Amino acid sequence: MIRHICMFKLKDENKEANLKExxxxxxxxxxxxxxxxxxxxxNAAAAPDSNYDLSLIFDFKNMDDLNAYQKHPMHVEFGKFITAIRESRACIDYEF
Structure with missing residues (x-):
């Protein structure tokens, strides 16, 4: 199995609306x-503002599935959207 974790820090401008979207x-x-x-x-409401705002944790059967997901139209569209509203991003993929 492959675990794919991404964390996003959103820009302050329209943060609440962008997080909801x-x-x-x-x-x-x-x-x-x-x-x-x-x-x-x-991120928890009481957590520091310096933390990342949004995280996703997805598991895949194997690296081939993760690579196919990266090219999926829904992922590509989300990538365009999140790139426009994020300040920073951190990701890791690992086997377990």
């Missing part, structure tokens, strides 16, 4: 059959 778009991605497990979380 990001969550909506991510929820639509739940239907991508390549994703074996799907979890999306947001």
């Amino acid at each position: 990001a969550l909506r778009r991510l929820e639509e991605m739940r239907e991508i059959p390549l994703i074996a497990t799907f979890e999306v979380v947001t």
